[in-house]
Amino acid sequence: MTKVERWMTRNPITIEADATVIEAIHLMKERKIRRVPVMKKGKIAGILTETMVKDFTPSKATTLDTWELHYLLSKTPVTKAMNPKPYLVTPDTDLTDAAALLHDKKLNGVLVVDEKKNLVGILTMTNALEALIAICKDPRLVETTP
Numbered sequence: 001m002t003k004v005e006r007w008m009t010r011n012p013i014t015i016e017a018d019a020t021v022i023e024a025i026h027l028m029k030e031r032k033i034r035r036v037p038v039m040k041k042g043k044i045a046g047i048l049t050e051t052m053v054k055d056f057t058p059s060k061a062t063t064l065d066t067w068e069l070h071y072l073l074s075k076t077p078v079t080k081a082m083n084p085k086p087y088l089v090t091p092d093t094d095l096t097d098a099a100a101l102l103h104d105k106k107l108n109g110v111l112v113v114d115e116k117k118n119l120v121g122i123l124t125m126t127n128a129l130e131a132l133i134a135i136c137k138d139p140r141l142v143e144t145t146p
Helices: 021-031 050-056 066-075 095-104 125-137
Strands: 035-040 043-049 109-113 119-124
Touching: 021 035, 021 050, 021 066, 035 119, 043 050, 043 109, 095 109, 095 125, 119 125
Parallel strands: none
Antiparallel strands: 035 043, 109 119
């Protein structure tokens, strides 16, 4: 079967654990990404998604004005909003297994790590769909085991 390594996004954009939620919001908007691995001293500390940020911020019914909201988010570390236990796969994971994980856990992405748990990529739902489209157009893209 085809492996995650072939379809993952390599060297994903990351953010440090001591960054603030407002910095993460700006990074995600600037780079047009919906999830960002959170790193601490070069190791994975968690993952922060667009949905987590939205769930973390106060609702529009809050009495906070825009400036107060920005101030609070500029003082709140991403570690308060992130998932500290993201799902992980390796580059040699079968794409079908990773896709099943995305489907079964209702995820939009998983982090790809090497044998030492170093971040090497990210596999998103978009990556999985790109693989599906490519394989359906050309089934020869599926690797076969001798």
